Amino acid sequence: MTEALFEFLLRQGDNSLVLGHRVSEWCGVAPALEEDIALANTALDLIGQTRLWLEYAAEVEGKGRSADDLAFLRDAYDFRNMLLVELPNKDFGQTLMRQFLFDAFQVPWLTALKSSSDQHIADIASKSLQEALYHLERSRDTVIALGDGTKESNARMQEALDRLWPYAGEVFRDDEIDIAMAKKHIAPRPSEIRQTWDATLKETFEAAYLTLSEDRFAHSGGRTGQRHTEHLGHMLATMQVLQRSYPGATW
Amino acid sequence: MYAQMVKSTGKALLSREEMSPQERAFQDRIDQGEKIEPKDWMPEGYRKNLIRQIGQHAHSEIVGQLPEGNWITRAPTLERKANLLAKVQDEAGHGLYLYCAAETLGVSRDQLFEMLHTGKMKYSSIFNYPTLTWADMGAVGWLVDGAAIMNQVPLQRTSYGPYARAMVRICKEESFHQRQGFQIMLTMANGTEDQKRMAQDALNRFWYPALMMFGPSDKDSVHSAQSMAWKIKMNTNDELRQKFVDETVPQAEFLGLTVPDEHLTWNEDTGHYDYSEPDWNEFFDVISGNGPCNTERLEARKMAWDDGAWVREGMLAHARKSQARKAAAE
Ligand SMILES: [Fe+2]
Ligand SMILES: [Fe+2]
Numbered sequence: 001m002t003e004a005l006f007e008f009l010l011r012q013g014d015n016s017l018v019l020g021h022r023v024s025e026w027c028g029v030a031p032a033l034e035e036d037i038a039l040a041n042t043a044l045d046l047i048g049q050t051r052l053w054l055e056y057a058a059e060v061e062g063k064g065r066s067a068d069d070l071a072f073l074r075d076a077y078d079f080r081n082m083l084l085v086e087l088p089n090k091d092f093g094q095t096l097m098r099q100f101l102f103d104a105f106q107v108p109w110l111t112a113l114k115s116s117s118d119q120h121i122a123d124i125a126s127k128s129l130q131e132a133l134y135h136l137e138r139s140r141d142t143v144i145a146l147g148d149g150t151k152e153s154n155a156r157m158q159e160a161l162d163r164l165w166p167y168a169g170e171v172f173r174d175d176e177i178d179i180a181m182a183k184k185h186i187a188p189r190p191s192e193i194r195q196t197w198d199a200t201l202k203e204t205f206e207a208a209y210l211t212l213s214e215d216r217f218a219h220s221g222g223r224t225g226q227r228h229t230e231h232l233g234h235m236l237a238t239m240q241v242l243q244r245s246y247p248g249a250t251w
Numbered sequence: 252m253y254a255q256m257v258k259s260t261g262k263a264l265l266s267r268e269e270m271s272p273q274e275r276a277f278q279d280r281i282d283q284g285e286k287i288e289p290k291d292w293m294p295e296g297y298r299k300n301l302i303r304q305i306g307q308h309a310h311s312e313i314v315g316q317l318p319e320g321n322w323i324t325r326a327p328t329l330e331r332k333a334n335l336l337a338k339v340q341d342e343a344g345h346g347l348y349l350y351c352a353a354e355t356l357g358v359s360r361d362q363l364f365e366m367l368h369t370g371k372m373k374y375s376s377i378f379n380y381p382t383l384t385w386a387d388m389g390a391v392g393w394l395v396d397g398a399a400i401m402n403q404v405p406l407q408r409t410s411y412g413p414y415a416r417a418m419v420r421i422c423k424e425e426s427f428h429q430r431q432g433f434q435i436m437l438t439m440a441n442g443t444e445d446q447k448r449m450a451q452d453a454l455n456r457f458w459y460p461a462l463m464m465f466g467p468s469d470k471d472s473v474h475s476a477q478s479m480a481w482k483i484k485m486n487t488n489d490e491l492r493q494k495f496v497d498e499t500v501p502q503a504e505f506l507g508l509t510v511p512d513e514h515l516t517w518n519e520d521t522g523h524y525d526y527s528e529p530d531w532n533e534f535f536d537v538i539s540g541n542g543p544c545n546t547e548r549l550e551a552r553k554m555a556w557d558d559g560a561w562v563r564e565g566m567l568a569h570a571r572k573s574q575a576r577k578a579a580a581e
């Protein structure tokens with residue numbers, strides 16, 4: 001049970017860590033100053049959430065590791081984030097589309113986690129939810145604005161959606177960890193969230209003049225750690241360089 | 252100092268007799284410590300100088316995101332990563348306040364960007380230096396934000412209202428940045444041999460560029476008199492530089508680091524440190540485009556602007572369409 005809970009917490013923490021890292025790559029080069037500020041803010045929220053999830057994960061694991069140990073000293077196959085969040089930023093359109101697909105899941109997911117039988121999880125969820133609601137409002141508005149905007153912005157957003165779509169469904173494939181969590185009323189099965197997510201997407205993409213594919217194919221392997229994309233290793237090489245190069249140093 | 256070589260309009264300081272009655276009344280208001288507000292009459296030279304100074308300052312804030320952004324993805328702990336992100340976000344916010352202050356003088360943010368991208372406007376020379384190790388995040392916060400504070404605290408009393416008010420908000424955050432930078436330096440200076448080496452190396456590389464932030468020596472600074480009379484510059488370059496040296500040297504000693512100046516000595520008579528001047532040839536090289544990172548910094552900003560054009564156009568088109576749809580519905 002402890003092991004399943006640990007895995008579950010890694011999934012939460014790694015999603016926010018990996019996405020937070022990706023978003024932070026935008027620092028100083030966003031399309032407008034307001035976006036620089038907003039992207040930094042999103043990254044900051046996600047890194048803050050990471051600390052809460054990974055601190056609890058480390059505590060549950062009980063092997064004396066810290067949140068930083070988990071973030072900076074695990075290799076790619078020990079990461080449990082969904083593939084979607086590790087994909088490269090590409091242009092601003094793909095970055096915001098990825099953010100929207102994630103936020104649209106994260107809001108109902110954290111809302112459900114607020115009633116977790118595990119009080120610590122319920123507390124982290126309710127704090128994170130405030131931020132996720134704001135992120136969703138922003139990413140949704142941006143997707144709609146750019147979908148509606150010009151011919152070029154519409155084409156770019158459609159391209160972003162098509163490119164990311166095969167990575168969006170991974171999270172809804174319940175596995176034994178999800179079932180174990182559901183049995184203990186720690187979390188719902190992710191598939192229970194799908195309807196809400198589908199509704200948000202439908203409503204948003206209609207307003208954005210974007211077409212959602214009927215195809216339900218979904219890549220998987222991120223949240224189980226079985227097969228990440230090639231991109232995660234490069235991200236970790238950058239992210240972990242100091243901790244790996246100078247073992248035992250305090251920063 | 253983020254505005255270090257602000258060219259004035261070229262005219263020498265006017266005497267009272269040479270001033271028009273309007274100019275005299277304006278100068279009287281400034282001398283009495285009144286704030287000038289956007290709707291008030293002001294001499295054209297005052298407006299132009301302010302636009303240059305505030306614009307240069309604003310550009311420095313946003314270009315300043317780049318050398319620190321260089322380490323966000325490599326920050327060694329989650330806490331350091333969050334702190335650095337928050338700092339860089341603050342700097343973008345400072346840019347925003349300052350562009351808004353400049354807009355009250357009748358120049359748009361897009362116009363100012365245009366002037367940055369075409370090289371007509373400058374930003375502080377300090378951001379043309381590379382950040383090479385994690386200790387540079389300490390050195391930048393400690394020395395660069397520290398030098399910025401020296402300059403900006405007096406600017407809270409500057410004569411132009413919107414600029415003075417922007418400075419009040421900015422200064423609070425800058426002192427926080429400086430403390431955060433000093434904390435990084437302290438951790439490194441007390442760390443492993445590698446970390447100590449990084450800390451000393453960062454101080455070696457950033458000491459003189461930080462001194463250059465205050466601009467050329469007073470004897471070579473031709474543009475100051477009018478700006479000081481207008482209270483858009485509050486102290487001379489050398490005054491501020493001396494103050495910075497006096498405050499920073501004891502901090503370096505506390506860190507156990509060596510300031511890279513063999514002539515640095517405490518002078519009992521003056522009550523100040525005697526120190527070596529930076530290499531002014533290097534300074535003028537950097538200012539004229541030949542610093543280690545000038546090309547890359549400007550390239551990064553221009554690329555961000557060009558790559559983001561479709562986003563800004565899309566947002567604008569959507570705003571117009573929404574407005575039209577709303578109007579049609581009424
Ligand atoms: Fe700043
Ligand atoms: Fe700062």
